[in-house]
Amino acid sequence: MSSPAELSRLRARIVALEGVGADAVPGAVALGLPELDAALPWGGLALGCLHEVTVAGSGSGPGSGPADGAATAFSAVLLGRLAAGAGKPALWISRGDMPYAPGLAALGLSPERLVMVQPHRAAQCLWVLEEGLRCRALAGVLAEVRDVDLTAARRLQLAARASGVPAVLLNHGPSGGTAVTRWGVESSPSRGDPALGVGRWCWHVELLRCRGRGVDDQGRVAAWEVEWDEQARGLRLAAPAADRAIAPGRLRAAG
Amino acid sequence: MSVADALAVRPGLALAADDEAADRALLDRLADWCSRYTPWAAADPWPHGFGLWLDVSGCAHLFGGEEALLRHLGGRLRRGGLSARAAVADTPGAAWAWAPGGSGSPCLPPRGQRDALAPLPMAALRLEPATVATLHGLGLRCVGDLYGVPRAGLAARFGRGVAQRLDQALGHETEPISPRRPPPDHGVHAAFAEPIARPEDIAEAVRRLLERLSGQLEADGLGLRRLEVTAFRVDATWRAIAIGTSRPVRAPAHLLRLLAEDLPALDPGFGIEAMRLAALEVAPLPPEQTGLGAGTARSDDFARLLDSLGNRLGFDRIMRLAPQQSHVPERAVVPLPPAAPMPALAWPQRRRPVRLFSRPEPVEAMAPVPDSPPVMFRWRNRTHRVVRADAAERIADEWWRRTAPERDYYVVEDDSGRRFWLFREGLYGADPPPRWYLHGVFP
Secondary structure: OOOOHHHHHHHHHHHHOOOOOOOOOOOOOOOHHHHHHOOOOOOOOOOOEEEEEOOHHOOOOOOOOOOHHHHHHHHHHHHHHHHHHHHHOEEEEEOOEEEEEEHHHOOOOOOOHHEEEOOOOOOHHHHHHHHHOOOOOOOOOEEEEOOOHHHHHHHHHHHHHHOOEEEEEEEEEOOOOOOOOOEEEEEEOOOOHHOOOOOOEEEEEEEEEOOOOOOOOOOOOOEEEEEEEOOOOEEOHHHHHHHHOOOOOHHHHHH | OOHHHHHHHOOOOOOOOOOOOHHHHHHHHHHHOOOOOOEEEOOOOOOOOOOEOOOOOOHHEEEEEHHHHHHHHHHHHHHHHOOOOEEEEOHHHHHHHHHHHHHOEOOOOOOOOOHHHHHEHHHOOOOOOOHHHHHHHHHOHHHHHHHOOOHHHHHHHHHHHHHHHHHHHHHOOOOOOOOOOOOOOOOOEEEEEEOOOHHHHHHHHHHHHHHHHHHHHHHHHHEEEEEEEEEEOOOHHHHHEEEEEEEOOOOHHHHHHHOOOOOOHOOOOOOEEEEEEEEEEEEEOOOOOOOOOOOOHHHHHHHHHHHHHHHHHHHHHHHEEEEEOOOOOHHHHEEOOOOOOOOOOOOHHHHHHHHEEEEEEEEEOOOOOOOOOOOEEEEOEEEEEEEEEEOOEEEOHHHHHHOOEEEEEEEEEEEOOOOOEEEEEOOOOOOOOOOEEEEOOOO
16 A cells, blocks of 8 residues: 555655755755755755754753854855855844854855845844845845744745745744754864864754655754864864773873 | 913913924924925024025026915915915015015015115114114114115124125125025926825826936936935925935836835825925936846846845945954954945954854853963853863954953863853953953854
8 A cells, every 4th residue: 555656656746745846946056065965855955945043952042042153153154155156145134243254254154245134123034034035136045033933934935935045044042934944053072182272163963854855763854963174165074073082002102 | 561461451362382492493394395495495594583584586487476486385384374474575684674564565676675675664674672772762763764874883883783784685795595405416396286195196206206307317327325205285394205225226116116115104194286306315327238138137136125125224234244454353343334345355364253242241260270271161150161272362452542451362162062262351460360251152
């Protein structure tokens, strides 16, 4: 009855109904890391869709919202890839402290391409986001939000679909929208010898939800340890976490 | 007359407190409204006068002559609940003198002021009440009595005041009217045969005016940065709305879209009888070459987005972040308007946080060794144990504003992998003791 062929046919039908299949989105921008791109059905970050970035794990305590650097940085990397891929300007909407431009520049998001918008009220954030999504001259829109209800998310999704402009929602609040992909990001200890100081920025990135992909028993599609390569201005996989025990050879040399 | 006397004569008298500031504000609004007759309209600057000055040279024929203009103006003011007397003359002084009590035509014939003013009382010359009383004491009661008096004597007795007022009234000395608002170089104006009130009529009128204005601007190679739309209503009041653009624009469709949101604020009241569009700020905009590729359409789209965001949120809420030559982290970034060119400066090469707190947050830090990163710190009620740290980066204020002690910045990573930018203000062993702050978070 439920043969694998039947199941995959039904899945394909659902994907087509949801309008997020590989042929239904206006295109995709590769993230430059084959492992991540392979996990996404579009071979990259789909255009004309909503993508949500949240703070994963225990890092999302009360008050830690905008102060979490990893989620902000990963959103900036996504927006930077979108802006560089399209060669068009991008919008960053935030009500609180602006992100720090030198830090963004180091993450591949050129401030020359970025227009910052600071609305007064939360409702204006969504209005600006929707206006941005209707403007085809943009490579992407990033909005820092706390709470997006389903109706608003649906409106935004329709606006994005019509123009092909993607949105990145940096969600500081409880997650729960209809974003096409949802990412959970948290800082991870940097690799290398602690005596050499702080290494490359390292994040634990989880793809929590992705249309057209099922989740595993831990409630996620996939997870990676990702590093930011400052020289190459790109993402790369981090080496497995180093064993904290000191190697015997070093111990002898020190003794 | 005191209030008690006045009430004794007429018990039902309505009393209102004298509020000169409110009167002046009303006069200013009326002067703005009168700019529908002439761009040179002003409230009376003389401290004892409550009047309006209109320089109608070259404007009167638009209303069918000077008398017709006065009838039009008087009728509108009466409809607005104001009583007024007006006169037209060669000089402001003569018009002022003729307005209160002149018999016959309110318009003095050209060069007729000398004869017309002669029988008028001395107060008609806009003199201080004390001066008028002194002149009365000397037997000089009418303006005409002054014609024969030698100038030297007048000047010796009263200073320049009396002679100057007389000369201004007779036209021997000029008295320019300075308009309340400088007339814009580019503007269009339309008067309607019938007052309009329906929203679609107003939008259509604005559209036609925009087309005319756009033609004017195109001929001069200019684009709008700020536009004001003023609606003159039949009851001697007006409403105005203004929009700004992020870069020069003159496409009527673009401007109309920006105005569309605010047009309902042009409350027509009993009807709008005239409308004016004034280009308050213009900038050069070379003539466009149309129909070449989609590139212009895309940048137009972007400009339209910035304008609509700017008019709704305020243009100061939209910016690009540009580098600025300073080592101090909070001064290394400067917000620029989105259309401004970016300075050709590089961003700092050292590691910088992705979020910088506008106000560094004090932390309790344990740093057992002087001039080394802390081993532990407490921030927002959580203790962080430092596992890794980079060497210090010392940043001092520029020497010309050296007010704060220098700071030693440390990039630290705690045991959960979160990375912070801490700094120590002050040196160990110094007074006051050093303090620790958290200034930003790293990716």
